[in-house]
Amino acid sequence: MNRGMWKLFSLVLIVVLSTVLSANNHFDFDLIKKGKDNNNTLLVIGGIQGDEPGGFISASLLATHYEIIEGSVWIVPNLNFYSIIKRSRGPYGDMNRKFAYLSKKDPEYKTVERIKSFIKDNRVKLIVNLHDGSGFFRPIYEDKLHSPKKWGQCSIIDQKEIDIEKYGNLSEISAQVVSYVNENLMDDEHKYYQHNTKTKDGDKEMEKTLTYFAINNGKAAFGNEASKNLPTHKRVYYHLLALEKYMDVMGIKYKRKFKMSSKGVYNAINNDIYISMYDDKIKLPLSKIRGFLKYFPIKKDKIIDFKASNPLLTIIKNGNIYSIHYGNRRLSKLQADYQDYDEKNCSVKLLVDGNAKDVEFGETVEVSKDFLVKYDENFRVNVIGYTNKIKNETGINIKKKNIAKKFSIDKKGYIYRIEYYNDDKFAGMVLVKFKS
Secondary structure (H helix, E strand, O other): OOHHHHHHHHHHHHHHHHHHHHOOOOOOOOOEEEEOOOOOEEEEEOOOOOOOHHHHHHHHHHHHHEEEEEOEEEEEOOOOHHHHHOOOOOEOEOHHHOOOOOOOOOOOHHHHHHHHHHHOOOOEEEEEEEEEEOOEEOOOOOEOOEEOOOOOOEEEEOOOOOOOOOOOOHHHHHHHHHHHHHOOOOOHHHOOEEEEOOHHHOOOOHHHOHHHHHHHOOOEEEEEEEEOOOOHHHHHHHHHHHHHHHHHHHOOEEEEOOOOOHHHHHHHHHOOOEEEEOOOOEEEEOOOEOOEEEEEEEEOOOOOOEEEOOOOEEEEEEOOEEEEEEOOEEEEEEEEEEEOEOOOOOEEEEEEOOEEEEEEOOOEEEEOOEEEEOOOOOOEEEEOOEOOOOOOOOOOOEEHHHEOHHHOOEOOOOEEEEEEEEOOEEEEEEEEEEOO
């Protein structure tokens, strides 16, 4: 295939994929406001480029794992959500080069105009755009990985200062951030430097960026780059250090729900993530979920109504497969078993290790030895993976060894589904989690 034909094929493929996805899914970015709105608001942006997970995961943790006690923080964790899902720098081109001029015909025109409106909001006084860059920036050439041409591990400013009422001393603020990060390095190679791109001196590419647009609209704006040569959780560690210093500069007070360490950040990213569906009839823990779950009860209208613990979590439909994505990672595929749904929500009764429990649909119940589902005339019960000739699996003491491991929700084989049906309608799901 010659270059011209390949280019045409690529464009057609993008259009086809976009049509399939957009028919079932929405990829608008979230604006999450924390604290109390005031005229000293910090705007944090992640995900302008979908192949930079350190940036968008840091923004999402700021949204989910920080409490703003005093001050105002606005967070956009998934600016280019479609790009994130596609693991692409930009399926329609680099969004961070679309802020000087953009045709109304561009597929990302509405997204860019919307984020511009938040940048220009009078309440916003300082903006941080989070990126992952290659290698390790160094002011003086050391080797191919550590040089002025690399972007990782630096605080970026477009110019030394701007004439505005607050935070116009860009270089001084950036220097404070660099100093703070360098006080908390995991390794000496990770050292941060300030990188002044001197955009107004003729850098035509940087003139098209989000931060330069912000500066030209009278806002203090900074880029923060972590190195793509680091694992994602370590990139997040450095981004969060920088963000905490920016909050300190602005007088914003916060509480963090995890320890600022490599392990603490890793656990915050990967643990306690879940999606609940259909008014909490189903709640799936996602930390160690299997990559494929068969015969999963989905409404016959083929639409999933879900709530997620993290703004980077979404569900994408493709035929009868519903893929759960966490940023640019696909966590699991659900193979639909289309069902009519009973709209009522209620509690059900279990005997867990000999103790009676009232359990709501969507709950996960911890089991040491065994459990028994008590008979309820309103429901037929199916313990997924428990095999017998009984249609209604109630009144039976069930141990872990009685359920086939391949039917577990999790990869290690500890969590199993109990499904409840009212006549032929799906009523809800309870999970049992055996202790390891």
